[in-house]
Amino acid sequence: MAKSIDEYLRTQFMPHIWCPGCGHGIVLNALLRAVARLDLPKDQVCVVSGIGCASRAPGYLDFNTLHTTHGRAIAFATGIKLANPDLHVIVVTGDGDGAAIGGNHLIHAARRNMGVTTVMFNNSIYGMTNGQYSPLTPSGMFAATAPYGNVERNFDMCELVRASGANYVARATVAQARQLSTYIERAIENPGFAFVEAVGSCPTYFGRRNKLGSSLQMLETLKKNSVTAAAAAKLDPAELRGKIIIGEFYRGDAPGYIELYDGVIERAKEAAGK
Amino acid sequence: MISAGSPEAPVLVRREWCKGCGICIAMCPKKVLEAAPDGKAVVARPDDCTRCETCEIMCPDFAVRVVAKRAAAPAGRREAVADGR
Ligand SMILES: Cc1ncc(C[n+]2csc(CCOP(=O)(O)OP(=O)(O)O)c2C)c(N)n1
Ligand code: SF4
Ligand code: SF4
Numbered sequence: 509m510a511k512s513i514d515e516y517l518r519t520q521f522m523p524h525i526w527c528p529g530c531g532h533g534i535v536l537n538a539l540l541r542a543v544a545r546l547d548l549p550k551d552q553v554c555v556v557s558g559i560g561c562a563s564r565a566p567g568y569l570d571f572n573t574l575h576t577t578h579g580r581a582i583a584f585a586t587g588i589k590l591a592n593p594d595l596h597v598i599v600v601t602g603d604g605d606g607a608a609i610g611g612n613h614l615i616h617a618a619r620r621n622m623g624v625t626t627v628m629f630n631n632s633i634y635g636m637t638n639g640q641y642s643p644l645t646p647s648g649m650f651a652a653t654a655p656y657g658n659v660e661r662n663f664d665m666c667e668l669v670r671a672s673g674a675n676y677v678a679r680a681t682v683a684q685a686r687q688l689s690t691y692i693e694r695a696i697e698n699p700g701f702a703f704v705e706a707v708g709s710c711p712t713y714f715g716r717r718n719k720l721g722s723s724l725q726m727l728e729t730l731k732k733n734s735v736t737a738a739a740a741a742k743l744d745p746a747e748l749r750g751k752i753i754i755g756e757f758y759r760g761d762a763p764g765y766i767e768l769y770d771g772v773i774e775r776a777k778e779a780a781g782k
Numbered sequence: 783m784i785s786a787g788s789p790e791a792p793v794l795v796r797r798e799w800c801k802g803c804g805i806c807i808a809m810c811p812k813k814v815l816e817a818a819p820d821g822k823a824v825v826a827r828p829d830d831c832t833r834c835e836t837c838e839i840m841c842p843d844f845a846v847r848v849v850a851k852r853a854a855a856p857a858g859r860r861e862a863v864a865d866g867r
Contacts, residue, residue: 522799523843529803533842541839685839695845721844723803 511527513540516550517757518570520551525564531708533680535629536565538689539598539708545693554595560602560636561710562629579609581619585624593766596696599626604634607663611643614703618672621700623766627692628665628703632708635686639713646750650717665705670758675700677758681707683731684754691756700764707752792831792850793838795823799845806837806846814847 512517517540526532543553553571557563559578568574572595576584581599590595599606606614606628617624633651634640641651643663650657671679676698680688688706695702707730709715711723720726730752737755740748787800795806799865803841815837816826825831839848 513844514847523801523845526842528801528842529805530842533844534840537839537841537844689839724808725841726804726806737790 538721544692558605562602582613616673633714676702
């Protein structure tokens with residue numbers, strides 16, 4: 509096992525560009541501890557991202573890394589996994605990157621049960637471009653593009669990805685960083701498509717505009733608003749308003765795309781008489 | 783007695799990476815860390831550290847390290863989980 513997660517950092521590029529107290533750092537820390545516990549060789553990990561603050565993560569990581577185009581990380585990751593199924597392919601994406609422009613790739617990767625782990629860094633906003641609302645900005649919250657409050661309803665990403673066919677679906681906030689790390693570990697271990705929504709915070713754009721206080725206060729609010737899936741099952745929708753349901757929502761063992769594709773290769777070989 | 787910068791100190795802060803958010807200071811259950819005048823964290827009470835690693839886990843900047851780790855916990859119980867299932 510890695511002595512320290514520093515072994516996974518390109519320390520020459522630190523400190524990272526994220527703002528003081530940005531939740532993205534806590535999510536990345538949880539991800540690296542998960543990789544350390546699994547003791548994965550660095551060369552067998554490939555971290556792929558799109559565009560956004562969250563998507564800057566691979567630049568600091570000493571694995572195989574790819575920083576791609578906005579919303580397309582899962583498409584690149586799919587290609588990588590098919591070309592080299594032995595790699596642990598991990599997608600790091602924001603709520604804008606993965607749920608807005610990249611939403612279609614996400615649901616289809618889940619439907620295919622593609623052997624990719626996706627960690628969505630959900631800070632409820634487009635941070636990099638100064639605070640436009642995303643499909644995960646809760647209704648009623650303020651954003652640069654919602655100065656009178658967001659009238660749209662936000663997706664429940666875990667329900668969406670679960671319904672699309674993923675094998676593993678879980679959510680935790682950065683206020684439960686140990687739990688978050690354990691979910692990411694299980695997601696990496698689980699064959700097929702695995703999805704972890706990491707609810708974090710953007711103190712700079714989401715926090716300021718919604719007067720949510722310091723990064724520390726935002727952490728405390730996340731903790732206070734978290735409800736376990738078991739507890740949530742006993743509450744009615746009115747009581748759940750503004751709450752974040754955390755837990756493991758699904759662990760399945762449907763055959764993954766890679767496994768099924770091995771069968772295609774076998775059949776093609778037989779047909780060719782090899 | 784161990785001092786903040788000594789090799790035996792159980793917890794270290796990398797000043798060049800610390801952005802002074804104060805999360806580690808507030809989260810440490812033993813109040814081992816304090817803010818320097820510039821807001822960055824300093825190890826003020828190393829003797830009180832129980833090596834729980836909360837500061838290291840919560841720092842968004844990878845700036846705190848608990849260097850003297852506790853003995854490894856048994857597999858499967860390594861990170862606490864209250865499953866919401
Ligand atoms: C095709 C394309 N459209 C739009 C953009 C502008 N853009 C850059 S990052 C971003 C959103 C990032 O938000 P999110 O994925 O939530 O990440 P965060 O910055 O909040 O971590 C947008 C719209 C772009 N780079 N490329
Ligand atoms: S703008 Fe928001 S998401 Fe981006 S680094 Fe700053 S706090 Fe983090
Ligand atoms: S949590 Fe990290 S960045 Fe924030 S004050 Fe502590 S050491 Fe500095």
